[in-house]
Amino acid sequence: MQSDTPQANRKVLNTSTSITSPNAFKNNRVSVMNKMMPIILFLCASVSILTTIGIVVTLFSETIQFFQKIPVLEFLFGTKWSPLITPKSFGVLPLLNGTLMITLIACLVAIPLGLASAIYLSEYAPKKVRSAVKPVLEVLAGVPTIVYGYFALSFITPLIRDIFPGAGVFNALSAGIVVGIMIIPMVCSLSEDAMSSVPRALRDGAYALGATRLEVALKIVVPAAFSGIVASAVLAFSRAIGETMIVTVAAGATPTLTGNPLDSIQTMTAYIVQVSLGDTPHGTVEYGTIFAVGMTLFVITFLLNILAQYVARKFREEY
Amino acid sequence: MATATQVQAQPLISIEKLNLFYGSFHALKDVSLTIPEKAITAFIGPSGCGKSTLLRTLNRMNDMIPGTRIEGSIAIGGTELYSNEVDVETLRKKVGMVFQQPNPFPKSIYDNIAYGPRLHGTRSKQQLDEIVETSLKSAVLWDEVKDHLKRSAFSLSGGQQQRLCIARALAVNPDILLMDEATSALDPISTLKIEELAQELKDRYTIVMVTHNMHQAARVSNQTVFFLNGEVVEFSDTEKLFSNPTDQRTEDYISGRFG
Numbered sequence: 001m002q003s004d005t006p007q008a009n010r011k012v013l014n015t016s017t018s019i020t021s022p023n024a025f026k027n028n029r030v031s032v033m034n035k036m037m038p039i040i041l042f043l044c045a046s047v048s049i050l051t052t053i054g055i056v057v058t059l060f061s062e063t064i065q066f067f068q069k070i071p072v073l074e075f076l077f078g079t080k081w082s083p084l085i086t087p088k089s090f091g092v093l094p095l096l097n098g099t100l101m102i103t104l105i106a107c108l109v110a111i112p113l114g115l116a117s118a119i120y121l122s123e124y125a126p127k128k129v130r131s132a133v134k135p136v137l138e139v140l141a142g143v144p145t146i147v148y149g150y151f152a153l154s155f156i157t158p159l160i161r162d163i164f165p166g167a168g169v170f171n172a173l174s175a176g177i178v179v180g181i182m183i184i185p186m187v188c189s190l191s192e193d194a195m196s197s198v199p200r201a202l203r204d205g206a207y208a209l210g211a212t213r214l215e216v217a218l219k220i221v222v223p224a225a226f227s228g229i230v231a232s233a234v235l236a237f238s239r240a241i242g243e244t245m246i247v248t249v250a251a252g253a254t255p256t257l258t259g260n261p262l263d264s265i266q267t268m269t270a271y272i273v274q275v276s277l278g279d280t281p282h283g284t285v286e287y288g289t290i291f292a293v294g295m296t297l298f299v300i301t302f303l304l305n306i307l308a309q310y311v312a313r314k315f316r317e318e319y
Numbered sequence: 320m321a322t323a324t325q326v327q328a329q330p331l332i333s334i335e336k337l338n339l340f341y342g343s344f345h346a347l348k349d350v351s352l353t354i355p356e357k358a359i360t361a362f363i364g365p366s367g368c369g370k371s372t373l374l375r376t377l378n379r380m381n382d383m384i385p386g387t388r389i390e391g392s393i394a395i396g397g398t399e400l401y402s403n404e405v406d407v408e409t410l411r412k413k414v415g416m417v418f419q420q421p422n423p424f425p426k427s428i429y430d431n432i433a434y435g436p437r438l439h440g441t442r443s444k445q446q447l448d449e450i451v452e453t454s455l456k457s458a459v460l461w462d463e464v465k466d467h468l469k470r471s472a473f474s475l476s477g478g479q480q481q482r483l484c485i486a487r488a489l490a491v492n493p494d495i496l497l498m499d500e501a502t503s504a505l506d507p508i509s510t511l512k513i514e515e516l517a518q519e520l521k522d523r524y525t526i527v528m529v530t531h532n533m534h535q536a537a538r539v540s541n542q543t544v545f546f547l548n549g550e551v552v553e554f555s556d557t558e559k560l561f562s563n564p565t566d567q568r569t570e571d572y573i574s575g576r577f578g
């Protein structure tokens with residue numbers, strides 16, 4: 001195979017026509033393959049697009065059906081969520097509250113720590129440390145979330161209960177902290193990418209003015225990498241909103257409209273899991289709730305992405 | 320403070336038997352020379368001979384390169400630069416630097432200039448306004464940009480960006496200005512402007528410039544140092560070095576026979 005390649009080449013050269021002949025610029029190569037390739041690639045790309053369309057269509061139609069039975073306003077502004085137990089009540093606010101509480105705690109943990117480690121890696125760490133740590137971060141991002149869930153339940157929760165004896169076995173704080181820990185590597189890795197792509201010349205310019213490492217990091221590198229950092233923070237936010245396993249395991253299953261992170265709560269995702277796994281019959285209003293809740297999640301994430309793009313564009317520093 | 324004749328006797332920068340290693344690579348070999356105050360000193364020599372390396376020892380920008388090792392003495396106004404007492408940030412405030420590629424920060428023109436003063440603690444808006452104006456005037460850029468100081472520095476041409484970088488360096492009130500091939504990315508007219516600017520600035524600042532362009536060295540500098548393979552071959556008054564070099568290698572280089 002290797003040995004006949006040069007000969008094959010020579011053959012092509014020998015049989016190639018003179019530049020003045022009518023066939024001079026005809027394609028000698030397998031042209032069927034050339035024509036097919038874009039079609040095949042297009043089909044591959046379509047799979048994910050079609051799936052997305054399918055999901056959105058299902059979500060929409062089921063949600064509309066749900067809202068034909070339950071008024072939208074009752075759903076959006078009701079303060080009690082108990083669709084499975086009589087007296088039934090379909091106010092999503094307790095679930096929304098649970099999700100936002102987890103997300104807030106997670107972001108309070110993940111964004112500062114992730115950003116700090118990114119600054120360390122990109123501005124302070126010797127090359128060796130950086131090239132050792134980066135792959136580890138990627139591995140961490142691949143740890144199954146159920147593992148984090150039990151880490152929350154068996155390690156963080158007891159710790160919290162030692163400090164705050166009033167905390168429940170299931171509480172938002174423990175789950176939120178661990179969701180935060182789970183997304184640190186992602187925040188760190190993405191922000192580090194954004195920061196290390198800031199040109200060296202900019203740093204040199206600041207160093208030459210007498211800036212310290214910290215000043216260069218905070219006043220040159222972070223602003224210049226800001227849109228990448230915002231992107232990583234938004235992704236962190238979305239991950240935290242969508243996180244399911246950890247909250248199912250460690251945050252409880254009690255939809256409560258509470259401001260106390262030591263209470264047991266339920267998030268939107270955990271609720272969807274609960275109903276999916278339960279024996280609620282398909283087609284009922286009770287079953288329809290998961291689509292309505294899913295839709296709410298979808299809308300929040302969607303708005304968040306738009307907001308992120310706006311912020312990233314507004315604060316973009318070009319270099 | 321010092322008069323012209325004292326300058327000759329009492330140089331601002333003195334370098335003695337300086338050796339610099341990048342890991343095992345011996346980049347500067349027994350470099351000894353003096354640089355006078357309030358004059359332009361040019362470093363010339365073929366690519367890779369260590370001009371930038373020596374320039375970067377003057378504001379210790381080499382510190383950032385891992386594996387760099389320094390032996391010998393390099394002193395500004397009698398203070399040893401690589402001694403423990405020297406605070407690198409303060410040194411860099413006193414010894415400004417302009418790079419080969421204009422490297423304005425991705426900020427407004429105003430904020431570029433104000434960056435250094437703010438770093439070193441100037442907060443008052445009025446003071447900053449003043450510094451921005453005088454620095455831009457010193458860099459002969461004021462008239463071109465005074466009506467749109469809030470615009471991005473990237474809206475300027477390459478030559479204007481380089482003058483902005485000079486203004487930015489001047490804004491922290493340095494004594495010495497290092498220019499590493501500051502005109503090599505610019506067109507001839509912008510180059511000329513920067514050369515004129517250097518001529519003006521030398522009354523107030525000590526300027527050390529690296530250049531690939533021998534005509535530039537001959538045109539603007541008072542003293543020239545010729546490097547080859549990390550060694551100083553010859554240094555003297557520019558006029559003498561170009562008209563009557565003592566070393567054969569200098570003569571070969573300036574007559575364009577190599578490099």
Ligand SMILES: Nc1ncnc2c1ncn2[C@@H]1O[C@H](COP(=O)(O)OP(=O)(O)OP(=O)(O)O)[C@@H](O)[C@H]1O
Nearest residue numbers: 341344346365366367368369370371372373384531
């Ligand atoms: N960070 C570094 N690590 C290792 N070697 C380096 C480093 N920087 C420069 N060198 C080497 O040191 C020598 C001197 O480099 P320097 O940049 O000072 O040359 P120069 O005279 O400024 O050249 P040019 O005119 O091309 O800018 C070169 O041989 C170069 O390869």
Ligand SMILES: [Mg+2]
Nearest residue numbers: 370371372529
């Ligand atoms: Mg150089």
